[in-house]
Amino acid sequence: MKNLEFIYKRHSIRKFTEEEVKEEDLKAIMEAAIQAPSGKHRQNWHFVIVKNKEKIEGIAKLIExxxxxxxxxxxxxxxxxxxxxxxxxxxxxxxxPVLVIVYAGDYIPTGLKEFKAIGASQEEIDALNKANPGLQGVSAAIENLMISAGELGYGTCWMTSPNYAAKEISEYVNFNKEGYYLAALTPLGVPATEGKSPERKPLEEVITVIE
Ligand SMILES: Cc1cc2nc3c(=O)[nH]c(=O)nc-3n(C[C@H](O)[C@H](O)[C@H](O)COP(=O)(O)O)c2cc1C
Known part of the structure; x- marks a missing residue:
């Protein structure tokens, strides 16, 4: 079996050292992020990268x-x-030292217009929207970012709890792109703590095999 060690190097990191993220590493991580697949190849993501410590603290204060x-x-x-x-x-x-704010652009799921045209039920329309293919592509980019960061020795943490302050954060960083909304954010830096992920559910509990 090929070595999948890179997967296990990613952990949610919540404390960082003062060490900077090297510019070439940041570029490599972001290049890896945008290699993610996206529905209809829309690449409907945008990343606001905050490298200013005072601004990062300012965002934390806004959330508080x-x-x-x-x-x-x-x-x-x-x-x-x-x-x-x-x-x-x-x-x-x-x-x-770095905060990456991830924005997702609106995306119309395949079949939505057709569902509406044929008078499909609201239940069917809601089910189609629920899978949110637009956000799935952006999530793939976030995971690429995090796995690449882990491989290069950096820590990240996927965060959506700050989303209740999305409006204030976007105003603060002055990001306003039509149809784009704040999806998540992640710190990026050298871990100050050892990464230790909580245990996973057993595989048998989360897979169904059909032979
Ligand atoms: C969509 C999503 C949102 C998350 N939001 C937060 C958050 O706001 N704050 C936080 O500390 N961790 C957050 N996490 C991290 C999870 O707590 C973490 O991934 C989980 O406990 C498993 O640990 P691991 O990432 O170290 O494997 C989030 C993770 C995901 C995927």
């Missing part, structure tokens, strides 16, 4: 502010406290 704003409006204290407690998982990128 938005978290507080939401928590203050919640109807009970226990709920609000729980929501506030988890803000740390939305800001774990703050020690990284």
């Amino acid at each position: 502010e938005k978290n507080k704003k939401i928590a203050d409006k919640l109807p009970d204290k226990e709920w609000a406290d729980g929501f506030k407690k988890f803000v740390k998982y939305a800001t774990i990128f703050r020690t990284a």
